[in-house]
Amino acid sequence: MSHCLSPIIDPTMPIMPDEQLSDLQRAIATKVVLQPLEQLPRFVVGVDAAYAPDRVGGGTVACGAAVVIDTSSFEVVEQATATNHKMLDYQPGFLAFREAPVLLEAIAKLRRRPELIVCDGQGIAHPAKAGLACHVGVALDVPTIGCAKNRLVGEHETVDQNRGDSQSLQLTETDGTSTSVGAAVRTRDHVKCVFVSPGHMVDVPTSVAHVLALAPQFRLPETTRAADQLCRAALAGHEGRSK
DNA sequence: GCGACAG
DNA sequence: ATCTTGTCGC
Numbered sequence: 386m387s388h389c390l391s392p393i394i395d396p397t398m399p400i401m402p403d404e405q406l407s408d409l410q411r412a413i414a415t416k417v418v419l420q421p422l423e424q425l426p427r428f429v430v431g432v433d434a435a436y437a438p439d440r441v442g443g444g445t446v447a448c449g450a451a452v453v454i455d456t457s458s459f460e461v462v463e464q465a466t467a468t469n470h471k472m473l474d475y476q477p478g479f480l481a482f483r484e485a486p487v488l489l490e491a492i493a494k495l496r497r498r499p500e501l502i503v504c505d506g507q508g509i510a511h512p513a514k515a516g517l518a519c520h521v522g523v524a525l526d527v528p529t530i531g532c533a534k535n536r537l538v539g540e541h542e543t544v545d546q547n548r549g550d551s552q553s554l555q556l557t558e559t560d561g562t563s564t565s566v567g568a569a570v571r572t573r574d575h576v577k578c579v580f581v582s583p584g585h586m587v588d589v590p591t592s593v594a595h596v597l598a599l600a601p602q603f604r605l606p607e608t609t610r611a612a613d614q615l616c617r618a619a620l621a622g623h624e625g626r627s628k
Numbered sequence: 629g630c631g632a633c634a635g
Numbered sequence: 636a637t638c639t640t641g642t643c644g645c
Contacts, residue, residue, distance in 0.1 A: 433635090434635075434636085435636075435637090436635085436636055436637070437636095437637080438637090445636095475634090475635060475636070476633090477632080477633040477634065477635090478633075478634080480634050480635055481634095483635080484634095484635070484636095505634085505635075506634045506635065507634050510634085511634080516634070517634070517635085531634085533634050533635085534634080534635085535633090535634060535635085536633090536634080537632095537633070537634045538632095538633090538634095580634080
């Protein structure tokens with residue numbers, strides 16, 4: 386019954402040591418493909434998750450949402466949700482193991498096959514270059530972009546205050562060399578930047594361009610906003626009961 | 629020992 | 636992420 390659709394990790398599996406999880410992330414990073422995605426697809430998927438205490442089990446309930454946005458109108462044309470109860474605790478650098486399973490389940494319920502997925506978190510702007518967006522992209526072999534509200538790793542120069550301004554996120558490797566893993570992007574004048582990085586089958590420049598196109602009015606992409614709204618509503622619907 | 633630290 | 640009211644501003 387509770388089969389997990391995630392080829393990455395089963396949320397019900399026994400606790401795995403951080404070292405082993407890091408190995409998995411390095412393996413995923415190996416599969417990430419960085420290449421331009423010149424055209425923004427007409428339909429873009431947004432995913433996000435919300436959490437709440439589980440009144441019955443005493444643990445935590447996670448609700449994941451996947452929405453399909455028509456970029457010609459920014460309307461939601463399709464949506465799906467999924468929930469699970471046993472997930473790992475949040476640890477910086479390991480978000481994907483907690484969040485990806487329920488997101489993949491929600492995505493699997495969509496009728497259409499995603500052409501591009503925008504995730505609420507990092508892509509390769511990650512200690513092992515395998516953030517949430519990479520996990521999702523590699524698992525489905527679909528282009529993904531990570532658009533996070535906060536920085537995890539990497540440094541950047543001061544970003545000018547107008548929409549469209551950006552600075553590359555530079556990550557210093559263990560060998561001392563520096564690599565661009567993403568960008569701090571201003572999607573609204575005088576408003577805090579978002580942190581954009583490729584998840585899979587996109588590159589930094591096209592990721593930035595697409596996030597800007599998807600966030601014409603607010604700080605966050607419409608995909609993220611719609612998914613956030615949906616998973617919160619769905620979570621509320623799952624409250625007061627369990628199983 | 630003291631910070632930093634996606635959601 | 637989640638806990639939480641009012642409040643300043645367009």
